[in-house]
Amino acid sequence: MVYETVSFGAVGHRSGKVSGMSEVAxxxxxxxxxxxxxxLYRAVLDLLSExxxxxxxxxxxxxxxxxxxATLYRQWGGKAELVVRAMRSQKPGSIADVDTGTLxxxxxxxxxxEDDCAMARNAALMRALAMAVHMNDDLRQAFKELxxxxxxxxxxxxxRRAVDRGEVRSDNPALDYMVHMLVGAFATRTLIDDLPxxxxxxxxxxxxxxxxxxxxxxx
Amino acid sequence: MVYETVSFGAVGHRSGKVSGMSEVAxxxxxxxxxxxxxxLYRAVLDLLSExxxxxxxxxxxxxxxxxxxATLYRQWGGKAELVVRAMRSQKPGSIADVDTGTLxxxxxxxxxxEDDCAMARNAALMRALAMAVHMNDDLRQAFKELxxxxxxxxxxxxxRRAVDRGEVRSDNPALDYMVHMLVGAFATRTLIDDLPxxxxxxxxxxxxxxxxxxxxxxx
Numbered sequence: 001m002v003y004e005t006v007s008f009g010a011v012g013h014r015s016g017k018v019s020g021m022s023e024v025a026x027x028x029x030x031x032x033x034x035x036x037x038x039x040l041y042r043a044v045l046d047l048l049s050e051x052x053x054x055x056x057x058x059x060x061x062x063x064x065x066x067x068x069x070a071t072l073y074r075q076w077g078g079k080a081e082l083v084v085r086a087m088r089s090q091k092p093g094s095i096a097d098v099d100t101g102t103l104x105x106x107x108x109x110x111x112x113x114e115d116d117c118a119m120a121r122n123a124a125l126m127r128a129l130a131m132a133v134h135m136n137d138d139l140r141q142a143f144k145e146l147x148x149x150x151x152x153x154x155x156x157x158x159x160r161r162a163v164d165r166g167e168v169r170s171d172n173p174a175l176d177y178m179v180h181m182l183v184g185a186f187a188t189r190t191l192i193d194d195l196p197x198x199x200x201x202x203x204x205x206x207x208x209x210x211x212x213x214x215x216x217x218x219x
Numbered sequence: 220m221v222y223e224t225v226s227f228g229a230v231g232h233r234s235g236k237v238s239g240m241s242e243v244a245x246x247x248x249x250x251x252x253x254x255x256x257x258x259l260y261r262a263v264l265d266l267l268s269e270x271x272x273x274x275x276x277x278x279x280x281x282x283x284x285x286x287x288x289a290t291l292y293r294q295w296g297g298k299a300e301l302v303v304r305a306m307r308s309q310k311p312g313s314i315a316d317v318d319t320g321t322l323x324x325x326x327x328x329x330x331x332x333e334d335d336c337a338m339a340r341n342a343a344l345m346r347a348l349a350m351a352v353h354m355n356d357d358l359r360q361a362f363k364e365l366x367x368x369x370x371x372x373x374x375x376x377x378x379r380r381a382v383d384r385g386e387v388r389s390d391n392p393a394l395d396y397m398v399h400m401l402v403g404a405f406a407t408r409t410l411i412d413d414l415p416x417x418x419x420x421x422x423x424x425x426x427x428x429x430x431x432x433x434x435x436x437x438x
Contacts, residue, residue, distance in 0.1 A: 184407045
């Protein structure tokens with residue numbers, strides 16, 4: 001799950017639907033500025049890569065960002081949501097904005113939006129979080145709700161467009177395995193090859209594996 | 220890396236080449252019996268799933284198995300090698316023994332050798348080890364040398380036979396991504412779907428993704 005959100009992922013900006021805490025907060029106090037929010041997220045991600053999820057505490061975040069714990073809890077509800085929103089703030093934009101007219105174009109565009117440095121940084125963060133996601137139910141839940149599911153929904157729309165255009169047969173069995181193909185490449189590149197997933201690697205993998213499996217001719 | 224060893228993996232029995240410690244031991248004392256070795260490995264895996272890699276100590280293994288620490292060190296050199304050899308002892312046999320005459324047959328046979336319970340158990344063990352592999356250089360090294368590399372070599376031979384038979388074109392670009400396709404499916408099934416990788420899932424994935432990407436017609 002966690003790798004997906006980095007590799008091919010992009011989620012939109014905060015939507016009201018998934019930020020119940022923020023809605024409550026709005027009625028109680030003015031929201032923090034986007035600049036302050038970005039600063040907080042940056043601090044959370046720095047802490048995360050320095051000490052790991054388990055050792056990140058709301059106290060540490062409050063100290064690092066000179067906020068009150070009360071503010072943090074009011075705005076984010078808790079550590080799991082704060083960390084996931086911080087991860088999400090790093091996404092380069094929404095998949096929904098990508099519509100090049102071909103599936104190959106869409107996939108290449110998504111891979112191309114994040115430069116190799118950003119991808120390597122995100123892969124390192126994800127690796128730091130991977131175990132925590134398995135150990136902490138609330139973190140896993142926040143990941144699913146706030147990152148994976150919104151992104152998967154946009155991704156499915158992209159695939160649906162390809163089917164509607166006639167690029168991919170609607171009964172192609174590989175359609176059930178888009179996530180496994182894409183996330184798998186990202187995860188194994190990191191875990192087995194011990195190399196950062198680069199644009200070049202992912203683009204080449206898409207052309208060699210994903211598109212042929214879907215029956216899309218690449219030239 | 221770690222997932223590979225479970226999903227499509229099987230390594231041969233101990234070979235002299237990778238067990239320098241054991242060779243030394245042979246000259247000093249009689250080797251332990253295969254039954255005793257199996258018992259020790261079982262105890263190590265139990266400990267591993269109970270407390271995790273970091274908390275497994277040679278003291279705990281010695282106590283659990285009523286061995287002396289000296290014996291453990293003489294036979295295995297250290298915790299990393301002991302744990303990896305214990306994992307390896309769970310493999311259902313060697314890929315090298317599988318030669319059905321078609322790539323599809325070979326892949327299905329490899330998946331079919333391990334029943335779903337064994338696969339779920341191994342997936343859980345692998346998950347417990349995944350983070351430790353990244354944190355401990357000696358464990359990562361032992362994994363690569365004793366599990367991943369021997370297995371990958373046998374796997375490459377299997378693929379070469381398919382190329383030699385004319386089933387797969389030698390310049391098919393997906394050949395570079397066999398590990399990513401296969402291990403990726405196993406890893407994402409566990410991480411994203413939060414489901415154990417079953418024979419049915421892996422077999423279906425092979426037919427839907429791996430063989431089409433390689434240009435192998437499945438019927």
